Amino acid sequence: MFILNPQSGVPIYRQILEQVRRMVASGQLPPGTALPSVRDLALRHTINPMTISRAYSILETEGLLERHRGRPMTVASQSRNHTQLPKRLEQMGPLVEQTVVAAKQLHLSEAELVKAVRREWEQNDD
Amino acid sequence: MTDATVEASNLSKSFGDKQVLQDMSFGVSPGDVIGVLGKNGAGKTTLLELMLGFTPPSAGAVRVFGHDSYSLPGSIKSRVGFVPQQDELLDQLTVADQLRVIASFYPRWDSSLITRLCGEWGVDTNARIKSMSVGERQKLSILLAFGHKPELLILDEPVASLDPIARRQFLEQLLTISADGERSIVFSSHIVSDIERLANRIWILKDGKLDWQGDLDALKESIVRLHIRGLKPELAPFKILGLLNLRRDGAFATAVVRDWTPEAQEALEKSASVQIEVETLGLEEIFVELHR
Amino acid sequence: MKAVARLVWSYFTGTPVLRAFTIGGLTLMAIDFYILATQPQAGEKFWLAMLGIIVFFVGSALMPVMFGRLARSHAAGVLPGGRVKLLISVFVTILLVAIPAGVLAPAGFVSGNISVPEFMKDPRARDYVLQLSAITFTSAVLFAGWMYLAMWFLTSQRNMAGLFKGLLVITLVIFAPAREIRDLTVTLLWNLQQIAVIWIVFGAGFLLWPRFKAARARRSRERFPGFDRALAGNTAGREFDVMLGTANPWMLVAALVLPLLLATRFVREFPAVWIYFLTICSVVTGAFTGQAAERSRALWLRGDWSRPSLFASVERSVWRHNGVVLGVLLLVTVGIGKYARFSPTLLMAGLPLLVLGTLLSTYLGLMITRGLRWLEIVSGVGVMLSLMALAVLVARERVDLAAVIALEIVLVVLAIVARFVARRRWTQIDWMMCRPDRAMTARGA
Numbered sequence: 001m002f003i004l005n006p007q008s009g010v011p012i013y014r015q016i017l018e019q020v021r022r023m024v025a026s027g028q029l030p031p032g033t034a035l036p037s038v039r040d041l042a043l044r045h046t047i048n049p050m051t052i053s054r055a056y057s058i059l060e061t062e063g064l065l066e067r068h069r070g071r072p073m074t075v076a077s078q079s080r081n082h083t084q085l086p087k088r089l090e091q092m093g094p095l096v097e098q099t100v101v102a103a104k105q106l107h108l109s110e111a112e113l114v115k116a117v118r119r120e121w122e123q124n125d126d
Numbered sequence: 127m128t129d130a131t132v133e134a135s136n137l138s139k140s141f142g143d144k145q146v147l148q149d150m151s152f153g154v155s156p157g158d159v160i161g162v163l164g165k166n167g168a169g170k171t172t173l174l175e176l177m178l179g180f181t182p183p184s185a186g187a188v189r190v191f192g193h194d195s196y197s198l199p200g201s202i203k204s205r206v207g208f209v210p211q212q213d214e215l216l217d218q219l220t221v222a223d224q225l226r227v228i229a230s231f232y233p234r235w236d237s238s239l240i241t242r243l244c245g246e247w248g249v250d251t252n253a254r255i256k257s258m259s260v261g262e263r264q265k266l267s268i269l270l271a272f273g274h275k276p277e278l279l280i281l282d283e284p285v286a287s288l289d290p291i292a293r294r295q296f297l298e299q300l301l302t303i304s305a306d307g308e309r310s311i312v313f314s315s316h317i318v319s320d321i322e323r324l325a326n327r328i329w330i331l332k333d334g335k336l337d338w339q340g341d342l343d344a345l346k347e348s349i350v351r352l353h354i355r356g357l358k359p360e361l362a363p364f365k366i367l368g369l370l371n372l373r374r375d376g377a378f379a380t381a382v383v384r385d386w387t388p389e390a391q392e393a394l395e396k397s398a399s400v401q402i403e404v405e406t407l408g409l410e411e412i413f414v415e416l417h418r
Numbered sequence: 419m420k421a422v423a424r425l426v427w428s429y430f431t432g433t434p435v436l437r438a439f440t441i442g443g444l445t446l447m448a449i450d451f452y453i454l455a456t457q458p459q460a461g462e463k464f465w466l467a468m469l470g471i472i473v474f475f476v477g478s479a480l481m482p483v484m485f486g487r488l489a490r491s492h493a494a495g496v497l498p499g500g501r502v503k504l505l506i507s508v509f510v511t512i513l514l515v516a517i518p519a520g521v522l523a524p525a526g527f528v529s530g531n532i533s534v535p536e537f538m539k540d541p542r543a544r545d546y547v548l549q550l551s552a553i554t555f556t557s558a559v560l561f562a563g564w565m566y567l568a569m570w571f572l573t574s575q576r577n578m579a580g581l582f583k584g585l586l587v588i589t590l591v592i593f594a595p596a597r598e599i600r601d602l603t604v605t606l607l608w609n610l611q612q613i614a615v616i617w618i619v620f621g622a623g624f625l626l627w628p629r630f631k632a633a634r635a636r637r638s639r640e641r642f643p644g645f646d647r648a649l650a651g652n653t654a655g656r657e658f659d660v661m662l663g664t665a666n667p668w669m670l671v672a673a674l675v676l677p678l679l680l681a682t683r684f685v686r687e688f689p690a691v692w693i694y695f696l697t698i699c700s701v702v703t704g705a706f707t708g709q710a711a712e713r714s715r716a717l718w719l720r721g722d723w724s725r726p727s728l729f730a731s732v733e734r735s736v737w738r739h740n741g742v743v744l745g746v747l748l749l750v751t752v753g754i755g756k757y758a759r760f761s762p763t764l765l766m767a768g769l770p771l772l773v774l775g776t777l778l779s780t781y782l783g784l785m786i787t788r789g790l791r792w793l794e795i796v797s798g799v800g801v802m803l804s805l806m807a808l809a810v811l812v813a814r815e816r817v818d819l820a821a822v823i824a825l826e827i828v829l830v831v832l833a834i835v836a837r838f839v840a841r842r843r844w845t846q847i848d849w850m851m852c853r854p855d856r857a858m859t860a861r862g863a
Contacts, residue, residue, distance in 0.1 A: 009406025009411070010406050011347060042305070043301060048159055048304075049304075050157070051326065051342075141851075197724055200721060203720065203721070228720070231657065
């Protein structure tokens with residue numbers, strides 16, 4: 001489910017956070033999907049379980065995940081998601097910054113960039 | 127404080143006139159998996175052996191489960207396991223005999239666990255120890271520390287001679303051991319990737335002191351490499367807080383800093399009117415940069 | 419050749435302690451030579467030379483161990499002519515150690531005569547002196563070679579097999595010459611023939627060893643499983659002893675008694691030689707205790723003992739082992755006494771000597787908690803020499819009982835002191851300093 005790189009400069013919990021957020025936002029993890037348990041994930045990737053449960057706790061406070069007694073954690077229902085718009089925008093932040101910086105380096109104007117984004121949006125609708 | 131597994135205060139150790147460890151204070155809590163990094167000769171073995179009372183401290187004290195480690199009582203010793211850097215196997219015995227001899231010292235010994243691991247790790251219980259390879263000896267040394275299910279497990283370069291598959295099996299077993307969150311593991315290794323997988327806390331030993339003593343995640347977030355663009359050539363070398371390393375090349379510069387925060391970055395970008403891109407570093411890079 | 423010279427230099431000066439011994443030995447020999455050369459009738463001063471030669475020999479004690487390590491190392495096989503140079507360095511060392519004997523013996527003989535210059539004018543006297551020098555030199559070459567071999571067995575292979583081989587060699591060295599001296603079969607030609615044969619065999623064996631090892635590795639690993647199991651012994655209930663290495667005294671008994679039995683084929687009389695060898699055996703019994711401190715490291719975390727109580731348990735374990743061996747040795751001595759027709763005085767004075775040998779070496783061994791340093795080496799050598807002196811006194815035609823008893827009492831006191839020191843050291847034992855090389859890695863890590 002996750003692509004985790006322990007040697008990355010990005011801490012593992014953060015890698016999980018970003019991937020879960022992205023997958024939930026893109027619909028790859030529909031509400032109600034069960035996530036692997038901390039222990040399963042730790043053993044499968046051979047990483048410390050503490051970093052995984054830290055990620056899961058943060059996602060729980062963000063409202064992305066729900067904890068159930070005796071059962072694995074699940075993706076929270078959509079209604080709770082909609083209140084997280086600022087968070088979702090914050091999630092896009094680095095990508096937006098990269099795009100803008102690249103555009104400026106290529107001497108594109110703001111209008112040209114917006115046109116390119118719109119084109120991509122329409123193409124990606126399927 | 128009192129339910130810390132290990133507690134050290136102002137620990138110092140010198141051999142003759144050579145000071146190996148200076149004024150170290152640290153703690154190990156239940157559930158911690160601590161990776162100890164350091165150059166050869168930094169004092170890792172000394173630190174680990176001090177923790178278990180093999181050698182007396184020159185100053186300060188270290189306590190394990192509340193007891194001074196130099197005079198550990200038997201009740202504490204049975205809750206501690208140790209894998210030394212040089213194995214203490216008896217060459218003339220077979221693996222089975224060696225296991226039996228060590229098992230006899232502990233009231234609780236999980237023989238089914240050991241038998242299972244011998245099978246999984248490919249340790250032939252009928253082999254004679256003097257005919258075993260270095261890797262096989264190392265696996266046996268590790269097993270000898272597992273059998274009595276210690277609550278504190280200390281390992282000194284336990285996988286130096288193991289191939290990647292054996293190392294992976296060993297890591298998996300350590301994970302299983304620490305899964306209940308009550309046991310603590312402290313291990314030193316040069317194989318940084320293993321530490322990155324397993325440890326939640328890192329100790330970096332440098333010049334006899336603990337240069338870093340904290341979460342691995344926090345370490346990766348603290349030490350980053352800044353790629354700085356737009357430097358005015360006439361600008362005098364500017365001051366960056368927590369700078370470890372700076373390399374300048376005309377309008378570009380690379381700076382490795384510690385204790386980095388987004389605020390610090392913003393402040394720097396404004397004050398020197400530069401653009402900064404942050405590169406996060408893996409543990410090996412961090413270790414190398416700390417020693418430049 | 420430079421490599422050879424460097425090797426030989428490091429054999430003699432490898433550690434500060436051994437360097438001191440080398441220099442000390444050379445100094446003593448130089449002093450004795452001066453005395454012999456300038457004072458007439460000074461032949462009795464030969465004991466100073468003997469001491470000097472012994473000290474000088476001890477100074478090169480590093481050679482067998484270094485040779486063993488270098489021979490097994492990769493470098494020896496890879497460097498051009500590595501093994502040959504190693505071999506030459508050993509031969510050169512033996513020659514160097516034998517030269518003083520070749521020079522000082524005739525010097526002692528000559529200076530024992532009335533007037534040196536006149537004596538040397540006689541061509542027959544010159545011939546005789548040269549002959550004496552050559553024989554002493556070649557005999558010393560043989561003796562030194564065997565002694566180094568024995569030392570190599572004892573120090574390089576730290577197990578029972580090594581001990582057995584070392585004692586076997588010492589048997590040959592002590593008993594065969596005794597018979598030669600009695601039968602007057604020592605000649606220069608015979609010595610040269612022995613040297614030639616031994617060195618050809620040794621040299622060939624050493625240079626061809628890599629090939630032999632490769633062939634052996636292709637065969638199965640476990641050749642004598644039953645034997646190995648017998649060596650390991652039954653360990654149930656004696657795990658403490660197994661860890662310490664004291665579980666099976668019968669190994670050491672075999673290693674001691676078999677050479678003794680072999681020696682009965684060489685000589686029957688010569689009580690002095692027997693007592694000498696038996697004393698060596700009694701010392702060897704306790705010498706293995708030297709590893710106790712190092713091996714106890716693995717016991718520290720495995721039982722409810724403080725350092726002082728660990729010493730008590732170790733002492734008991736050690737005597738469980740050494741006591742058995744000493745007991746057998748004493749019985750065997752009585753048997754040998756009958757066979758070699760010891761006088762009753764000799765037996766009565768000799769048995770306590772053996773007990774003392776084991777007692778002293780046991781506690782000196784337990785004193786070794788920080789590797790071998792000055793105190794340990796000097797007391798070891800000193801005790802050895804005292805025991806040898808006692809052996810000489812005891813084996814005389816007319817035993818000076820007063821001197822013997824006095825010396826034995828001194829040695830008992832020494833043993834008590836050694837135990838006291840050992841116990842005090844163990845209460846503060848620092849396992850990071852136990853072995854010299856471990857201590858070095860400790861300082862490095």
